[in-house]
Amino acid sequence: xxxxxxxxxxxxxxxxxxxxxxxxxxxxxxxxxxxxxxxxxxxxxxxxxxxxxxxxxxxxxxxxxxxxxxxxxxxxxxxxxxxxxxxxxxxxxxxxxxxxxxxxxxxxxxxxxxxxxxxxxxxxxxxxxxxxxxxxxxxxxxxxxxxxxxxxxxxxxxxxxxxxxxxxxxxxxxxxxxxxxxxxxxxxxxxxxxxxxxxxxxxxxxxxxxxxxxxxxxxxxxxxxxxxxxxxxxxxxxxxxxxxxxxxxxxxxxxxxxxxxxxxxxxxxxxxxxxxxxxxxxxxxxxxxxxxxxxxxxxxxxxxxxxxxxxxxxxxxxxxxxxxxxxxxxxxxxxxxxxxxxxxxxxxxxxxxxxxxxxxxxxxxxxxxxxxxxxxxxxxxxxxxxxxxxxxxxxxxxxxxxxxxxxxxxxxxxxxxxxxxxxxxxxxxxxxxxxxxxxxxxxxxxxxxxxxxxxxxxxxxxxxxxxxxxxxxxxxxxxxxxxxxxxxx
Numbered sequence: 001x002x003x004x005x006x007x008x009x010x011x012x013x014x015x016x017x018x019x020x021x022x023x024x025x026x027x028x029x030x031x032x033x034x035x036x037x038x039x040x041x042x043x044x045x046x047x048x049x050x051x052x053x054x055x056x057x058x059x060x061x062x063x064x065x066x067x068x069x070x071x072x073x074x075x076x077x078x079x080x081x082x083x084x085x086x087x088x089x090x091x092x093x094x095x096x097x098x099x100x101x102x103x104x105x106x107x108x109x110x111x112x113x114x115x116x117x118x119x120x121x122x123x124x125x126x127x128x129x130x131x132x133x134x135x136x137x138x139x140x141x142x143x144x145x146x147x148x149x150x151x152x153x154x155x156x157x158x159x160x161x162x163x164x165x166x167x168x169x170x171x172x173x174x175x176x177x178x179x180x181x182x183x184x185x186x187x188x189x190x191x192x193x194x195x196x197x198x199x200x201x202x203x204x205x206x207x208x209x210x211x212x213x214x215x216x217x218x219x220x221x222x223x224x225x226x227x228x229x230x231x232x233x234x235x236x237x238x239x240x241x242x243x244x245x246x247x248x249x250x251x252x253x254x255x256x257x258x259x260x261x262x263x264x265x266x267x268x269x270x271x272x273x274x275x276x277x278x279x280x281x282x283x284x285x286x287x288x289x290x291x292x293x294x295x296x297x298x299x300x301x302x303x304x305x306x307x308x309x310x311x312x313x314x315x316x317x318x319x320x321x322x323x324x325x326x327x328x329x330x331x332x333x334x335x336x337x338x339x340x341x342x343x344x345x346x347x348x349x350x351x352x353x354x355x356x357x358x359x360x361x362x363x364x365x366x367x368x369x370x371x372x373x374x375x376x377x378x379x380x381x382x383x384x385x386x387x388x389x390x391x392x393x394x395x396x397x398x399x400x401x402x403x404x405x406x407x408x409x410x411x412x413x414x415x416x417x418x419x420x421x422x423x424x425x426x427x428x429x430x431x432x433x434x435x436x437x438x439x440x441x442x443x444x445x446x447x448x449x450x451x452x453x454x455x456x457x458x459x460x461x462x463x464x465x466x467x468x469x470x471x472x473x474x475x476x477x478x479x480x481x482x483x484x485x486x487x488x489x
Contacts, residue, residue, distance in 0.1 A: 070270025
Protein backbone atom coordinates (compact mmCIF):
# COMPACT_ATOMS: atom_id res chain seq x y z
CA UNK A 1 0.00 0.00 0.00
CA UNK A 2 2.83 2.41 0.87
CA UNK A 3 4.52 1.54 -2.41
CA UNK A 4 1.36 2.45 -4.35
CA UNK A 5 1.04 5.81 -2.57
CA UNK A 6 4.63 6.70 -3.23
CA UNK A 7 4.21 5.81 -6.93
CA UNK A 8 1.12 8.00 -7.25
CA UNK A 9 2.90 10.93 -5.53
CA UNK A 10 5.89 10.60 -7.86
CA UNK A 11 3.61 10.48 -10.90
CA UNK A 12 1.85 13.65 -9.72
CA UNK A 13 5.12 15.51 -9.24
CA UNK A 14 6.30 14.43 -12.71
CA UNK A 15 3.07 15.73 -14.28
CA UNK A 16 3.38 19.08 -12.49
CA UNK A 17 7.00 19.40 -13.63
CA UNK A 18 6.07 18.76 -17.27
CA UNK A 19 3.33 21.39 -17.02
CA UNK A 20 5.69 24.03 -15.66
CA UNK A 21 8.29 23.30 -18.33
CA UNK A 22 5.66 23.68 -21.06
CA UNK A 23 4.49 26.98 -19.61
CA UNK A 24 8.07 28.28 -19.48
CA UNK A 25 8.70 27.24 -23.08
CA UNK A 26 5.56 29.08 -24.17
CA UNK A 27 6.63 32.24 -22.37
CA UNK A 28 10.07 32.12 -24.02
CA UNK A 29 8.60 31.68 -27.50
CA UNK A 30 6.15 34.52 -26.95
CA UNK A 31 8.91 36.86 -25.67
CA UNK A 32 11.16 36.02 -28.64
CA UNK A 33 8.42 36.88 -31.10
CA UNK A 34 7.73 40.15 -29.29
CA UNK A 35 11.41 41.17 -29.38
CA UNK A 36 11.75 40.21 -33.05
CA UNK A 37 8.68 42.27 -33.86
CA UNK A 38 9.95 45.41 -32.14
CA UNK A 39 7.22 45.39 -29.47
CA UNK A 40 4.07 43.60 -28.42
CA UNK A 41 1.81 42.46 -31.23
CA UNK A 42 -0.69 45.07 -32.28
CA UNK A 43 -4.28 44.35 -31.61
CA UNK A 44 -6.77 44.20 -34.33
CA UNK A 45 -4.38 42.54 -36.90
CA UNK A 46 -2.78 45.86 -38.11
CA UNK A 47 0.51 45.86 -40.08
CA UNK A 48 3.61 45.95 -37.94
CA UNK A 49 6.05 48.83 -38.49
CA UNK A 50 9.43 49.73 -37.05
CA UNK A 51 10.99 53.06 -36.15
CA UNK A 52 14.31 53.60 -37.96
CA UNK A 53 16.87 56.37 -38.17
CA UNK A 54 17.02 57.69 -41.74
CA UNK A 55 19.14 60.16 -43.66
CA UNK A 56 19.36 61.37 -47.24
CA UNK A 57 22.05 60.61 -49.80
CA UNK A 58 24.21 63.61 -50.70
CA UNK A 59 26.67 63.38 -53.59
CA UNK A 60 29.77 65.46 -53.95
CA UNK A 61 33.57 65.40 -53.71
CA UNK A 62 35.22 63.44 -50.90
CA UNK A 63 38.88 63.17 -49.91
CA UNK A 64 39.59 59.68 -48.57
CA UNK A 65 42.10 59.31 -45.76
CA UNK A 66 44.02 56.11 -45.01
CA UNK A 67 44.52 55.67 -41.27
CA UNK A 68 47.53 53.72 -40.04
CA UNK A 69 49.97 53.57 -37.15
CA UNK A 70 53.74 53.69 -37.27
CA UNK A 71 56.93 54.44 -35.40
CA UNK A 72 59.65 57.06 -35.79
CA UNK A 73 63.01 55.86 -37.11
CA UNK A 74 66.31 57.63 -37.58
CA UNK A 75 67.02 58.21 -41.26
CA UNK A 76 70.57 59.35 -40.46
CA UNK A 77 72.44 57.71 -37.60
CA UNK A 78 75.98 56.58 -36.90
CA UNK A 79 77.45 54.02 -34.53
CA UNK A 80 80.36 55.54 -32.62
CA UNK A 81 83.07 52.90 -32.23
CA UNK A 82 86.63 52.90 -30.96
CA UNK A 83 88.83 52.66 -34.05
CA UNK A 84 91.77 51.47 -31.99
CA UNK A 85 92.19 49.79 -28.63
CA UNK A 86 93.44 51.57 -25.54
CA UNK A 87 92.39 53.65 -22.55
CA UNK A 88 90.02 56.62 -22.85
CA UNK A 89 91.99 59.65 -21.69
CA UNK A 90 89.62 62.43 -22.80
CA UNK A 91 85.82 62.53 -22.96
CA UNK A 92 83.53 65.35 -24.08
CA UNK A 93 81.17 66.74 -21.45
CA UNK A 94 78.34 66.27 -23.95
CA UNK A 95 79.19 62.59 -24.55
CA UNK A 96 76.27 61.10 -22.61
CA UNK A 97 72.76 59.88 -23.34
CA UNK A 98 70.70 62.76 -24.71
CA UNK A 99 73.74 64.99 -25.16
CA UNK A 100 73.72 67.36 -28.13
CA UNK A 101 76.96 67.71 -30.06
CA UNK A 102 78.00 69.98 -32.92
CA UNK A 103 79.58 68.92 -36.18
CA UNK A 104 83.33 68.39 -35.76
CA UNK A 105 83.19 68.36 -31.94
CA UNK A 106 85.70 65.99 -30.29
CA UNK A 107 83.77 63.21 -28.58
CA UNK A 108 86.51 61.09 -27.01
CA UNK A 109 90.25 60.42 -27.29
CA UNK A 110 92.08 57.14 -26.68
CA UNK A 111 95.59 57.22 -25.18
CA UNK A 112 97.79 58.28 -28.14
CA UNK A 113 101.19 57.39 -26.58
CA UNK A 114 101.72 54.17 -28.52
CA UNK A 115 100.47 55.69 -31.78
CA UNK A 116 102.72 58.74 -31.26
CA UNK A 117 105.77 56.53 -30.76
CA UNK A 118 104.93 54.56 -33.87
CA UNK A 119 104.59 57.83 -35.80
CA UNK A 120 108.00 59.06 -34.60
CA UNK A 121 109.64 55.75 -35.56
CA UNK A 122 108.01 55.86 -38.98
CA UNK A 123 109.19 59.47 -39.46
CA UNK A 124 112.78 58.55 -38.62
CA UNK A 125 112.65 55.50 -40.88
CA UNK A 126 111.48 57.68 -43.76
CA UNK A 127 114.36 60.11 -43.19
CA UNK A 128 116.82 57.17 -43.22
CA UNK A 129 115.44 55.88 -46.50
CA UNK A 130 115.65 59.37 -47.99
CA UNK A 131 119.27 59.63 -46.85
CA UNK A 132 120.03 56.28 -48.48
CA UNK A 133 118.40 57.50 -51.67
CA UNK A 134 120.52 60.67 -51.65
CA UNK A 135 123.67 58.60 -51.07
CA UNK A 136 122.80 56.32 -53.98
CA UNK A 137 122.21 59.31 -56.24
CA UNK A 138 125.64 60.72 -55.24
CA UNK A 139 127.30 57.39 -56.05
CA UNK A 140 125.55 57.41 -59.39
CA UNK A 141 126.90 60.91 -60.14
CA UNK A 142 130.47 59.85 -59.25
CA UNK A 143 130.13 56.72 -61.35
CA UNK A 144 128.97 58.82 -64.30
CA UNK A 145 132.07 61.03 -63.89
CA UNK A 146 134.34 57.97 -63.78
CA UNK A 147 132.61 56.62 -66.88
CA UNK A 148 133.29 59.88 -68.72
CA UNK A 149 136.97 59.66 -67.69
CA UNK A 150 137.17 56.05 -68.88
CA UNK A 151 135.73 57.06 -72.24
CA UNK A 152 138.35 59.78 -72.59
CA UNK A 153 141.11 57.30 -71.69
CA UNK A 154 139.83 54.88 -74.29
CA UNK A 155 139.76 57.62 -76.91
CA UNK A 156 143.33 58.65 -76.08
CA UNK A 157 144.54 55.05 -76.25
CA UNK A 158 142.85 54.66 -79.59
CA UNK A 159 144.58 57.79 -80.92
CA UNK A 160 147.97 56.52 -79.64
CA UNK A 161 147.47 53.20 -81.39
CA UNK A 162 146.59 55.01 -84.61
CA UNK A 163 149.81 57.03 -84.45
CA UNK A 164 151.97 53.93 -83.90
CA UNK A 165 150.28 52.21 -86.78
CA UNK A 166 151.03 55.26 -89.00
CA UNK A 167 154.67 55.42 -87.90
CA UNK A 168 155.15 51.72 -88.48
CA UNK A 169 153.63 52.07 -91.93
CA UNK A 170 156.21 54.77 -92.80
CA UNK A 171 159.03 52.60 -91.45
CA UNK A 172 159.93 54.79 -88.55
CA UNK A 173 158.00 52.99 -85.81
CA UNK A 174 158.62 49.72 -84.09
CA UNK A 175 156.36 46.73 -83.68
CA UNK A 176 156.92 46.78 -79.91
CA UNK A 177 155.52 50.32 -79.60
CA UNK A 178 152.48 49.38 -81.69
CA UNK A 179 151.89 46.30 -79.50
CA UNK A 180 152.13 48.37 -76.28
CA UNK A 181 149.62 50.86 -77.69
CA UNK A 182 147.27 47.99 -78.53
CA UNK A 183 147.49 46.61 -74.96
CA UNK A 184 146.84 50.05 -73.49
CA UNK A 185 143.70 50.43 -75.64
CA UNK A 186 142.46 47.01 -74.52
CA UNK A 187 142.96 47.92 -70.87
CA UNK A 188 141.07 51.18 -71.42
CA UNK A 189 138.17 49.23 -72.99
CA UNK A 190 138.00 46.91 -69.96
CA UNK A 191 137.97 49.90 -67.59
CA UNK A 192 135.14 51.42 -69.60
CA UNK A 193 133.08 48.21 -69.31
CA UNK A 194 133.61 48.14 -65.52
CA UNK A 195 132.49 51.75 -65.19
CA UNK A 196 129.37 51.08 -67.20
CA UNK A 197 128.59 48.12 -64.94
CA UNK A 198 129.17 50.33 -61.88
CA UNK A 199 126.78 52.90 -63.33
CA UNK A 200 124.10 50.23 -63.84
CA UNK A 201 124.55 49.08 -60.25
CA UNK A 202 124.24 52.69 -59.07
CA UNK A 203 120.98 53.12 -61.01
CA UNK A 204 119.63 49.88 -59.50
CA UNK A 205 120.59 51.09 -56.03
CA UNK A 206 118.68 54.33 -56.65
CA UNK A 207 115.56 52.43 -57.71
CA UNK A 208 115.80 50.23 -54.62
CA UNK A 209 116.29 53.30 -52.43
CA UNK A 210 113.21 54.96 -53.97
CA UNK A 211 111.12 51.85 -53.28
CA UNK A 212 112.33 51.93 -49.70
CA UNK A 213 111.35 55.60 -49.47
CA UNK A 214 107.87 54.83 -50.80
CA UNK A 215 107.47 51.95 -48.34
CA UNK A 216 108.60 54.17 -45.48
CA UNK A 217 106.12 56.82 -46.65
CA UNK A 218 103.29 54.26 -46.51
CA UNK A 219 104.36 53.25 -43.01
CA UNK A 220 104.35 56.91 -42.02
CA UNK A 221 100.82 57.36 -43.44
CA UNK A 222 99.63 54.31 -41.49
CA UNK A 223 101.18 55.71 -38.33
CA UNK A 224 99.52 59.11 -38.92
CA UNK A 225 96.16 57.43 -39.54
CA UNK A 226 96.57 55.31 -36.38
CA UNK A 227 97.25 58.46 -34.40
CA UNK A 228 94.25 60.23 -35.96
CA UNK A 229 92.05 57.24 -35.08
CA UNK A 230 92.71 57.82 -31.39
CA UNK A 231 90.36 60.83 -31.71
CA UNK A 232 86.69 60.52 -32.69
CA UNK A 233 84.79 63.66 -33.67
CA UNK A 234 81.13 64.10 -34.61
CA UNK A 235 80.73 63.98 -38.42
CA UNK A 236 77.41 65.83 -38.13
CA UNK A 237 75.40 67.61 -35.46
CA UNK A 238 73.11 65.31 -33.53
CA UNK A 239 71.97 63.72 -30.28
CA UNK A 240 73.75 60.84 -28.53
CA UNK A 241 72.19 57.62 -27.27
CA UNK A 242 73.33 54.21 -25.98
CA UNK A 243 76.50 55.79 -24.53
CA UNK A 244 78.79 53.34 -22.70
CA UNK A 245 82.08 55.31 -22.64
CA UNK A 246 83.63 56.19 -19.26
CA UNK A 247 86.77 58.25 -18.71
CA UNK A 248 89.70 55.90 -18.02
CA UNK A 249 87.96 52.82 -19.34
CA UNK A 250 90.02 50.34 -21.39
CA UNK A 251 88.30 49.67 -24.71
CA UNK A 252 89.05 47.31 -27.58
CA UNK A 253 89.18 48.09 -31.27
CA UNK A 254 85.75 48.40 -32.95
CA UNK A 255 83.92 48.46 -29.60
CA UNK A 256 80.65 50.40 -29.75
CA UNK A 257 80.63 53.37 -27.38
CA UNK A 258 77.46 55.15 -28.45
CA UNK A 259 75.18 56.16 -31.30
CA UNK A 260 74.76 59.57 -32.93
CA UNK A 261 71.32 60.45 -34.31
CA UNK A 262 70.48 63.40 -36.52
CA UNK A 263 67.22 64.82 -35.03
CA UNK A 264 66.50 66.74 -38.23
CA UNK A 265 66.53 63.57 -40.39
CA UNK A 266 63.75 61.40 -39.03
CA UNK A 267 61.29 59.23 -40.92
CA UNK A 268 58.15 57.32 -40.09
CA UNK A 269 57.68 53.61 -40.84
CA UNK A 270 54.11 52.34 -41.01
CA UNK A 271 52.26 49.43 -42.56
CA UNK A 272 49.22 49.47 -44.86
CA UNK A 273 47.10 46.64 -46.23
CA UNK A 274 47.55 45.35 -49.76
CA UNK A 275 44.31 47.03 -50.84
CA UNK A 276 45.42 50.37 -49.39
CA UNK A 277 48.84 50.01 -50.98
CA UNK A 278 47.25 49.42 -54.37
CA UNK A 279 45.45 52.77 -54.04
CA UNK A 280 48.77 54.51 -53.42
CA UNK A 281 50.12 53.47 -56.84
CA UNK A 282 49.70 55.47 -60.03
CA UNK A 283 48.66 54.03 -63.38
CA UNK A 284 52.24 52.91 -64.04
CA UNK A 285 52.52 51.01 -60.76
CA UNK A 286 54.83 53.59 -59.15
CA UNK A 287 54.33 54.65 -55.54
CA UNK A 288 52.91 58.17 -55.40
CA UNK A 289 54.57 60.74 -53.13
CA UNK A 290 51.28 61.61 -51.43
CA UNK A 291 51.11 64.06 -48.51
CA UNK A 292 50.35 62.76 -45.05
CA UNK A 293 50.18 63.90 -41.44
CA UNK A 294 51.56 62.21 -38.34
CA UNK A 295 50.21 62.83 -34.84
CA UNK A 296 52.02 62.28 -31.55
CA UNK A 297 49.99 62.33 -28.32
CA UNK A 298 51.78 64.25 -25.55
CA UNK A 299 49.79 64.16 -22.32
CA UNK A 300 46.58 63.85 -24.35
CA UNK A 301 47.57 66.92 -26.41
CA UNK A 302 48.06 65.99 -30.09
CA UNK A 303 51.16 67.26 -31.85
CA UNK A 304 50.72 67.02 -35.62
CA UNK A 305 53.39 67.33 -38.34
CA UNK A 306 53.16 67.18 -42.09
CA UNK A 307 55.16 64.81 -44.28
CA UNK A 308 55.23 62.96 -47.57
CA UNK A 309 55.54 59.33 -48.63
CA UNK A 310 59.12 58.51 -49.58
CA UNK A 311 59.49 54.81 -50.44
CA UNK A 312 58.23 51.28 -49.83
CA UNK A 313 60.05 48.52 -47.99
CA UNK A 314 62.10 46.05 -50.03
CA UNK A 315 60.48 42.91 -48.60
CA UNK A 316 57.64 41.60 -46.46
CA UNK A 317 58.86 40.44 -43.05
CA UNK A 318 58.20 37.00 -41.67
CA UNK A 319 54.66 36.78 -40.34
CA UNK A 320 53.78 40.23 -41.70
CA UNK A 321 51.09 41.29 -44.16
CA UNK A 322 50.60 44.32 -46.36
CA UNK A 323 53.41 46.70 -47.25
CA UNK A 324 55.84 48.72 -45.14
CA UNK A 325 55.92 52.41 -46.14
CA UNK A 326 58.50 55.03 -45.18
CA UNK A 327 57.64 58.72 -45.04
CA UNK A 328 59.78 61.80 -44.52
CA UNK A 329 58.84 64.61 -42.15
CA UNK A 330 59.04 67.94 -43.98
CA UNK A 331 58.07 70.49 -41.34
CA UNK A 332 59.82 72.52 -38.66
CA UNK A 333 59.26 71.19 -35.16
CA UNK A 334 60.16 67.60 -35.90
CA UNK A 335 62.77 67.79 -33.10
CA UNK A 336 59.94 66.88 -30.73
CA UNK A 337 59.93 63.41 -32.29
CA UNK A 338 62.32 60.71 -31.14
CA UNK A 339 63.10 57.30 -32.63
CA UNK A 340 60.63 54.79 -31.24
CA UNK A 341 57.70 57.23 -30.85
CA UNK A 342 54.32 55.68 -31.73
CA UNK A 343 52.39 57.84 -34.20
CA UNK A 344 49.03 57.98 -35.89
CA UNK A 345 49.45 58.35 -39.66
CA UNK A 346 46.81 59.80 -41.99
CA UNK A 347 47.43 59.64 -45.73
CA UNK A 348 45.41 61.98 -47.92
CA UNK A 349 44.36 60.19 -51.10
CA UNK A 350 43.41 61.90 -54.37
CA UNK A 351 39.94 63.44 -54.28
CA UNK A 352 36.94 61.36 -55.40
CA UNK A 353 34.14 63.19 -57.20
CA UNK A 354 30.38 62.53 -57.27
CA UNK A 355 30.40 60.09 -54.32
CA UNK A 356 28.48 59.79 -51.05
CA UNK A 357 29.56 59.20 -47.45
CA UNK A 358 27.29 56.99 -45.30
CA UNK A 359 27.60 55.19 -41.93
CA UNK A 360 29.20 51.75 -42.09
CA UNK A 361 26.15 50.27 -40.26
CA UNK A 362 23.91 51.31 -43.14
CA UNK A 363 25.33 48.75 -45.58
CA UNK A 364 26.26 45.10 -45.65
CA UNK A 365 29.75 43.92 -46.56
CA UNK A 366 28.75 43.71 -50.23
CA UNK A 367 27.15 47.20 -50.31
CA UNK A 368 23.43 46.42 -49.91
CA UNK A 369 21.55 49.42 -48.47
CA UNK A 370 17.89 49.81 -47.44
CA UNK A 371 16.12 52.86 -48.89
CA UNK A 372 12.60 54.22 -48.38
CA UNK A 373 10.00 54.75 -51.04
CA UNK A 374 7.24 57.36 -50.99
CA UNK A 375 5.06 55.13 -48.76
CA UNK A 376 7.89 54.57 -46.23
CA UNK A 377 8.41 50.99 -47.30
CA UNK A 378 11.89 49.59 -47.56
CA UNK A 379 13.67 48.72 -50.77
CA UNK A 380 17.13 47.25 -51.14
CA UNK A 381 19.74 48.62 -53.51
CA UNK A 382 23.41 47.75 -53.99
CA UNK A 383 26.03 50.52 -54.07
CA UNK A 384 29.73 50.07 -54.95
CA UNK A 385 31.86 50.61 -51.82
CA UNK A 386 34.90 52.68 -52.78
CA UNK A 387 36.48 53.25 -49.37
CA UNK A 388 36.07 52.19 -45.75
CA UNK A 389 37.14 54.98 -43.40
CA UNK A 390 36.61 54.13 -39.75
CA UNK A 391 32.85 53.94 -39.10
CA UNK A 392 31.96 55.41 -42.48
CA UNK A 393 31.82 54.29 -46.09
CA UNK A 394 32.32 56.17 -49.34
CA UNK A 395 29.98 54.75 -51.98
CA UNK A 396 29.25 55.53 -55.61
CA UNK A 397 26.04 55.73 -57.67
CA UNK A 398 23.88 56.67 -54.66
CA UNK A 399 20.46 58.15 -55.60
CA UNK A 400 20.91 61.73 -54.44
CA UNK A 401 18.26 63.03 -52.05
CA UNK A 402 16.69 59.67 -51.41
CA UNK A 403 16.24 58.50 -47.82
CA UNK A 404 18.13 55.48 -46.50
CA UNK A 405 18.30 53.60 -43.20
CA UNK A 406 21.34 54.62 -41.15
CA UNK A 407 21.50 51.35 -39.21
CA UNK A 408 20.48 48.09 -40.84
CA UNK A 409 18.83 45.90 -38.17
CA UNK A 410 18.25 42.13 -38.55
CA UNK A 411 14.44 42.47 -38.55
CA UNK A 412 14.45 44.94 -41.45
CA UNK A 413 14.06 43.89 -45.04
CA UNK A 414 12.56 44.82 -48.38
CA UNK A 415 8.81 45.55 -48.29
CA UNK A 416 8.61 46.29 -44.55
CA UNK A 417 6.74 49.38 -43.42
CA UNK A 418 8.82 51.73 -41.25
CA UNK A 419 8.45 54.91 -39.28
CA UNK A 420 11.32 57.21 -40.34
CA UNK A 421 13.05 59.25 -37.67
CA UNK A 422 15.08 62.09 -39.16
CA UNK A 423 17.98 63.91 -37.43
CA UNK A 424 17.28 67.23 -35.70
CA UNK A 425 16.60 70.14 -37.96
CA UNK A 426 14.80 70.23 -41.24
CA UNK A 427 13.05 67.02 -42.16
CA UNK A 428 15.20 64.76 -44.22
CA UNK A 429 18.31 66.83 -43.62
CA UNK A 430 21.48 65.45 -42.16
CA UNK A 431 22.37 66.27 -38.56
CA UNK A 432 24.37 69.46 -38.20
CA UNK A 433 28.05 68.94 -37.61
CA UNK A 434 29.38 69.57 -34.14
CA UNK A 435 31.07 72.97 -33.78
CA UNK A 436 34.80 72.83 -34.48
CA UNK A 437 35.65 76.02 -32.55
CA UNK A 438 34.28 78.03 -29.67
CA UNK A 439 34.46 81.65 -28.50
CA UNK A 440 35.89 81.84 -24.95
CA UNK A 441 35.08 84.43 -22.34
CA UNK A 442 38.06 86.28 -20.87
CA UNK A 443 38.05 84.42 -17.53
CA UNK A 444 37.99 81.00 -19.16
CA UNK A 445 40.68 82.05 -21.66
CA UNK A 446 42.92 83.36 -18.85
CA UNK A 447 42.62 80.09 -16.90
CA UNK A 448 43.62 78.02 -19.92
CA UNK A 449 46.57 80.30 -20.80
CA UNK A 450 47.85 80.18 -17.22
CA UNK A 451 47.61 76.39 -17.18
CA UNK A 452 49.61 76.05 -20.43
CA UNK A 453 52.29 78.52 -19.33
CA UNK A 454 52.74 76.63 -16.04
CA UNK A 455 53.23 73.28 -17.80
CA UNK A 456 57.03 72.89 -17.85
CA UNK A 457 56.92 69.40 -19.42
CA UNK A 458 55.43 70.73 -22.63
CA UNK A 459 57.97 71.54 -25.44
CA UNK A 460 58.50 75.23 -26.04
CA UNK A 461 57.39 75.23 -29.69
CA UNK A 462 54.27 73.25 -28.83
CA UNK A 463 53.45 75.60 -25.90
CA UNK A 464 53.79 78.59 -28.24
CA UNK A 465 51.48 76.98 -30.81
CA UNK A 466 48.77 76.27 -28.20
CA UNK A 467 49.05 79.78 -26.73
CA UNK A 468 48.52 81.28 -30.20
CA UNK A 469 45.39 79.15 -30.57
CA UNK A 470 44.10 80.27 -27.17
CA UNK A 471 44.70 83.93 -28.00
CA UNK A 472 42.65 83.70 -31.20
CA UNK A 473 39.02 84.82 -31.29
CA UNK A 474 37.81 81.26 -31.89
CA UNK A 475 39.62 78.33 -30.25
CA UNK A 476 39.37 74.69 -31.46
CA UNK A 477 36.95 72.73 -29.28
CA UNK A 478 39.29 69.73 -29.13
CA UNK A 479 42.10 71.83 -27.62
CA UNK A 480 39.77 73.38 -25.01
CA UNK A 481 38.32 70.00 -24.01
CA UNK A 482 41.73 68.37 -23.62
CA UNK A 483 43.12 71.23 -21.53
CA UNK A 484 40.07 71.42 -19.29
CA UNK A 485 40.06 67.64 -18.79
CA UNK A 486 43.63 67.88 -17.50
CA UNK A 487 42.70 70.85 -15.32
CA UNK A 488 39.93 68.84 -13.75
CA UNK A 489 36.97 70.69 -15.16
